[in-house]
Amino acid sequence: MYIPKYFKVTDIQEIKQFIQQNAFATVVSTHKNRPIAVHIPLQLISKDDGDYLTGHVAYGNPIWRTLQNNDEILVMFQGPHAYISSSWYEKENVPTWNYQAVHIYGHATTFDGEALQQDLTSLLEKYEGHRERPVLWDTLSPELLEQELKGIVGIQIKIGEIQAAYKLSQNRHAHDYEEIIKRLQEEPDTNSHAIAEVMKNK
Numbered sequence: 001m002y003i004p005k006y007f008k009v010t011d012i013q014e015i016k017q018f019i020q021q022n023a024f025a026t027v028v029s030t031h032k033n034r035p036i037a038v039h040i041p042l043q044l045i046s047k048d049d050g051d052y053l054t055g056h057v058a059y060g061n062p063i064w065r066t067l068q069n070n071d072e073i074l075v076m077f078q079g080p081h082a083y084i085s086s087s088w089y090e091k092e093n094v095p096t097w098n099y100q101a102v103h104i105y106g107h108a109t110t111f112d113g114e115a116l117q118q119d120l121t122s123l124l125e126k127y128e129g130h131r132e133r134p135v136l137w138d139t140l141s142p143e144l145l146e147q148e149l150k151g152i153v154g155i156q157i158k159i160g161e162i163q164a165a166y167k168l169s170q171n172r173h174a175h176d177y178e179e180i181i182k183r184l185q186e187e188p189d190t191n192s193h194a195i196a197e198v199m200k201n202k
Helices: 012-021 063-069 113-128 142-149 174-186 190-200
Strands: 024-031 034-041 043-047 050-058 073-084 096-111 152-167
Touching: 012 043, 012 073, 012 096, 012 152, 024 050, 024 063, 034 050, 034 063, 043 113, 050 113, 063 096, 063 152, 073 174, 073 190, 096 113, 096 190, 113 152, 174 190
Parallel strands: none
Antiparallel strands: 024 034, 024 073, 043 050, 050 152, 073 096, 096 152
16 A cells, blocks of 8 residues: 555554454455455454454355465455545645555464354454343354354454555645544535544544
């Protein structure tokens, strides 16, 4: 990912927090020299030998079979993004787009059995634990769980290189920066509002 110096993010803890808050990822592999991708939620797991991303795909999805044939795969996480009109600047310029994105390169493997059950248990706790009637591993029938487990494969990506870009108008002067936030808050879409909030907190 091309990242001008203004927009490069290197704080690992900040990047980890971004991943956890924007966990629905695009995983890109290759099959016979052709890129293939899947869109899945991933969990960030820290182990003694490094950090990992874990998730699962349908058994019928061919991407998991490609993992053993690739030394490295790409995982992309994206946050809010919004069009930035140059009419909001003091001086003439061209429009642009603000966004947050993290790219991770790593080595992927598959897993099943007890490790898959533990990963699914953790996933359910993350997204269901706060609900009034949570659907957790222990609340589902053994018959349903056995049936569902037959249809999925766990994937694990050991994190290698990390590239992170937060393009948030850091290259604009203070007046333009505040005007961009104000104008984004007036836009009708939620992505623009979200980018405005990120910019306000930077």
